[in-house]
Amino acid sequence: MQDVLTSKRVLLVDDMSTVRKSLRRMLSGFGMEVLEATDGEGALLLVADEHVDLFLLDIHLAGMDGMELCRRLRQMERFEYAPVLFVTSLPEAEIGRHAFDVGGDDIIAKPVSPAVLQARLRTHLQRREDARQLHLLRNNLDRYVDARTRRMAEQQARNGQVLKPERREVCVLFTDLRSFTQLSQEMEPESLFAILSEHLNAQVKCVYRCGGYIDKFSGDGVMAVFDGPGMALNSCLCALKIIEQACLKASGDAAALYQVGIGIHCGEVMIGNIGMEKQLDYTVIGPTVNLAARLCGHARALSVVVSEALRRQVQDEPQLRFSEPLELQIKGVKAPVLAYQLTAGEKRSKICPIDALDALRR
Incomplete structure (x- = not known):
């Protein structure tokens, strides 16, 4: 069975070349295709023409920071559900709430552990795939089941009765x-x-x-x-x-x-x-x-x-x-x-x- 990470495209945004080199080596080792940008503006220009499955963002970037970049990505319909992970040396308690408020999915501390990074990426991509499959199933089901019947079934599922x-x-x-x-x-x-x-x-x-x-x-x-x-x-x-x-x-x-x-x-x-x-x-x-x-x-x-x-x-x-x-x-x-x-x-x-x-x- 193919790993969920294989052939996925990840955009790595960090202004430090040493960090990008280290993360690129890890991500390539997971079988992923890596795109890179050094700042938020460059990242937005890149995604205008490229398909991206997942984002790894530093928070402290020149000009537009990682938080604002995440917020703008979430305004794009095609990236509404793409996993966005912040990679930072800042304490999670200091940035956690704001990171999730702008649409982030996770925070990974620097220095990054390959095992932790792989596990987090796999979890979020699998969740995205499950959500995509559920969305497709629901859309197809709506073609066969009246919307009121579907809402009734969902209510019964929530209540268990x-x-x-x-x-x-x-x-x-x-x-x-x-x-x-x-x-x-x-x-x-x-x-x-x-x-x-x-x-x-x-x-x-x-x-x-x-x-x-x-x-x-x-x-x-x-x-x-x-x-x-x-x-x-x-x-x-x-x-x-x-x-x-x-x-x-x-x-x-x-x-x-x-x-x-x-x-x-x-x-x-x-x-x-x-x-x-x-x-x-x-x-x-x-x-x-x-x-x-x-x-x-x-x-x-x-x-x-x-x-x-x-x-x-x-x-x-x-x-x-x-x-x-x-x-x-x-x-x-x-x-x-x-x-x-x-x-x-x-x-x-x-x-x-x-x-x-x-x-x-x-």
């Missing part, structure tokens, strides 16, 4: 592509996958821009959740924006690929972890979720169907317009359920009215 489920008022939005099953049999899988991915990507952006979050993908659609102030209006505007974008794409031979239907309902849900101990899903469940999914099933292509509960919350919004009530027979519900088709009000005339889309449905 699984959060208990809780009741919450939310709006739930479902989208679904009409005739997707038929399309999957008629199109090449690669083409279908690429277009579906693009379509879902646009929907996800709409959800987040309108203050919601994606709970899950359901094949050819999404389940989104909106909570907090304005959740009812935000969910409606999100749905209309998704339809607007689909209208712009739904033309010619591609029309069948953008026939999205949307259902929205608001009410109380249970939110929390479900599943087994080794694999949990942080999600919302309850009748509110079920009804939103059923309303989506009743929505025609390029239309939005919302519940009576949602309409009551936003009926006075000029940005929205609702049809006459529809009585829908919902599976699992004995009595007919009142629902409404949602279209854009006067302030959002760019969104296609449902009646203008009949040609695309046929």
